[in-house]
Amino acid sequence: MSAEQEKIIRPIANFPPCIWGDQFLVYDQMKQEEKNATEQVVEELKHEVRKTFANLYVEAEHANLLKLVDSIQRLGIGYYFEEEIDKALQHVYDAYGDKWNGGCISLWFRLMRQKGFFVSCDIMNNYKDNDGAFKEKFANDVEEMLNLYEATFLRVPGEVILEDALTFTRARLDNMAKDPECFNNMFSTEIQRALKQPIRKRLPRLEAIHYIPFYQQQASHNKSLLKLAKLGFELLQLLHKKELSQLSKWWKAFDVPKNYPYARNRLVECYFWAQGVYFEPEYSQSRIFLAKTLAVATILDDTYDAYGIYEELMILTEAIERWSTECLDMLPEYMKQVYQMVLDLDNDMEEFMSKNGKAHHLIYWKEAMKEYIGSYMAEAKWRKEGYTPTPEEHTSVALISCGYKFLLITSLVGMGDIITDESFKWALAFPPLVKASCTLCRFQDDIVTHKEEQERNHVASSVECYVKEFDFSEEHVIDLFIKKVESAWADMNLESLVCKDVPMPLIMRVINFARVIEVLYKYQDNFTHVKEELQYHVKSLLIDSMSK
Structure with missing residues (x-):
């Protein structure tokens, strides 16, 4: 820039410099043999998970079908199973419409709305007693409170019951977060994360980083699904590193x-x-x-x-x-x-x-x-x-x-x-x-x-x-x-x-x-x-x- 330009009074902001230097110009690549072997394992694991989907279409397993979909999405590997997820949620919707009665009400509601099914929020009245207050039996169920809380962030304008549910669950979860002895410590971090940023507002890739170790802690976790999530994350990270390396070379010029x-x-x-x-x-x-x-x-x-x-x-x-x-x-x-x-x-x-x-x-x-x-x-x-x-x-x-x-x-x-x-x-x-x-x-x-x-x-x-x-x-x-x-x-x-x-x-x-x-x-x-x-x-x- 010329000296003449510098004499002009400009609204300069003095922004902080880049903190990363040139570290992304190069990246550690996986050997092709190792990459091929990993991709082969991934395909085998995907086949295993697809068999799990098939086993959950009977009516008695529909709640578990929803839990599988939720786990897959939160583990960051939903893109492997888009057809299976679409088919599963369509199957559930065709079977029940707005009249879901298979338990896990809040999870059903959130997954349906996330996928574009405009299911009614009236089902949330199941959480209320005859006086219109939220039932106390749910108040101490941490997992149910989290699911209901997360469901409220799929609300549309005018859905008062979901606004009330948000107020109720937020207060309960906040109290739980302050008294960690009153619930399973495995959920402590989940509650704090939810209060800071609900699932609806989370970036899927960041969600996977946090959810994978949480899922691993659960005794009921699916070992094939967990391994697939980790290997899938690794393979996709390689692609992202490659892209950023290409961009860094372009930008440096x-x-x-x-x-x-x-x-x-x-x-x-x-x-x-x-x-x-x-x-x-x-x-x-x-x-x-x-x-x-x-x-x-x-x-x-x-x-x-x-x-x-x-x-x-x-x-x-x-x-x-x-x-x-x-x-x-x-x-x-x-x-x-x-x-x-x-x-x-x-x-x-x-x-x-x-x-x-x-x-x-x-x-x-x-x-x-x-x-x-x-x-x-x-x-x-x-x-x-x-x-x-x-x-x-x-x-x-x-x-x-x-x-x-x-x-x-x-x-x-x-x-x-x-x-x-x-x-x-x-x-x-x-x-x-x-x-x-x-x-x-x-x-x-x-x-x-x-x-x-x-x-x-x-x-x-x-x-x-x-x-x-x-x-x-x-x-x-x-x-x-x-x-x-x-x-x-x-x-x-x-x-x-x-x-x-x-x-x-x-x-x-x-x-x-x-x-x-x-x-x-x-x-x-x-x-x-x-x-x-x-x-x-x-x-x-x-x-x-x-x-x-």
């Missing part, structure tokens, strides 16, 4: 610390984000595209938010709108590389999609990118003018600038035949499911980042907009936003049940994007300030081996 010292250098965290959206092996190329897009979008975000001046940003916005290498000459020197990165990413995706006759899908990606950058420019204009928008004005822009609509559309690129033109058009139309995910992202982000952002010349966040418009205290606004986040989850639950024309893999991308926010922004900005918790997650997923 841009020399971000030198060329973009004002920006967050967060490739590893971007890969963690993409891995949270989809970890399954069949989405490898899509995951790489999403991680690259996240990394480039982070530089663009910080260019608009934490370095660029208004006149420069106008030029960059015009260049994105025109989308041509001819625009390079009109850009300030420091912007040229990131603009070229955008064009190159588009070319890489187009080359891949052309092989499947779907290069035209990139039209939707470009449209979403232009909308995303346009929202940044709108915020830059507010910042330049010192304008605090009304909450309505702010929300109309901020739900786009949070990036989740654009990133969702990015995540669909390369997912396979299940994603069609209609899928992209649906996402671009900003349907309620996508809007709810963006709402969650925007408000949860602002809850934890607004104070730090306002310490520099930054556009007003939604917090400042609400404080000014309604003369609320900051604390009251934060409480309001926490409720908005919970409402957004309920809205996503509803839409995931009623969007029958939308493939479940697409719906799960939206849900998983929301889950990533629950990890990265729940209590602090873990993306900008990579502290112990996120470091632990990254190491567990991408460095440490699963204990045998």
Whole structure:
């Protein structure tokens, strides 16, 4: 950057540097003979588990069938048995509809709703006595309390009985957590984890890391299932390490610390984000595209938010709108590389999609990118003018600038035949499911980042907009936003049940994007300030081996 540029007063944020260095450039590979042998064992174990499925279709075993499905999903190997799980849950639904009577009510309810069956919450009245109070006989059953608690997070707006059940179970579990002698110690960690983050909000891969040792402690665990979970985790971790190594080599060539010292250098965290959206092996190329897009979008975000001046940003916005290498000459020197990165990413995706006759899908990606950058420019204009928008004005822009609509559309690129033109058009139309995910992202982000952002010349966040418009205290606004986040989850639950024309893999991308926010922004900005918790997650997923 030239001396003349440095004389310009810029809203520099002084973000912390990358903490990972070059450690992900290379990775320890499994010898091919060992890999082949492991894959052979995995196939044999999958066959064993499929036989277990077949033995549980009789009516007397339906509760155990549900428990098997739950264990498989929480062990992180649901992608091995998608057909079997779909068939099992359809079998249970066909047999009972809303009239389930096989015990494990809360587990049945959660699994059904997770899979898209809009079963009635009226069945939860079984937990209440004639006076409408929750029965005390359930209150001291730790496993039942946990299952009921977890089921409440599949509620949709207006389901009062589930809201009451949440209040009831949360209080009971909180008391149990404070008095560990009153229950089996094996459940102590499970209760604490549930109170911090319920299953509905957990990333499946992180859930597997914690659930595998818990499952192993249970005397009734299925040995084949446990071994399969460990070997499956190991094989998939190898693929993820390979992907991150490829990405690290790609990223290193841009020399971000030198060329973009004002920006967050967060490739590893971007890969963690993409891995949270989809970890399954069949989405490898899509995951790489999403991680690259996240990394480039982070530089663009910080260019608009934490370095660029208004006149420069106008030029960059015009260049994105025109989308041509001819625009390079009109850009300030420091912007040229990131603009070229955008064009190159588009070319890489187009080359891949052309092989499947779907290069035209990139039209939707470009449209979403232009909308995303346009929202940044709108915020830059507010910042330049010192304008605090009304909450309505702010929300109309901020739900786009949070990036989740654009990133969702990015995540669909390369997912396979299940994603069609209609899928992209649906996402671009900003349907309620996508809007709810963006709402969650925007408000949860602002809850934890607004104070730090306002310490520099930054556009007003939604917090400042609400404080000014309604003369609320900051604390009251934060409480309001926490409720908005919970409402957004309920809205996503509803839409995931009623969007029958939308493939479940697409719906799960939206849900998983929301889950990533629950990890990265729940209590602090873990993306900008990579502290112990996120470091632990990254190491567990991408460095440490699963204990045998």
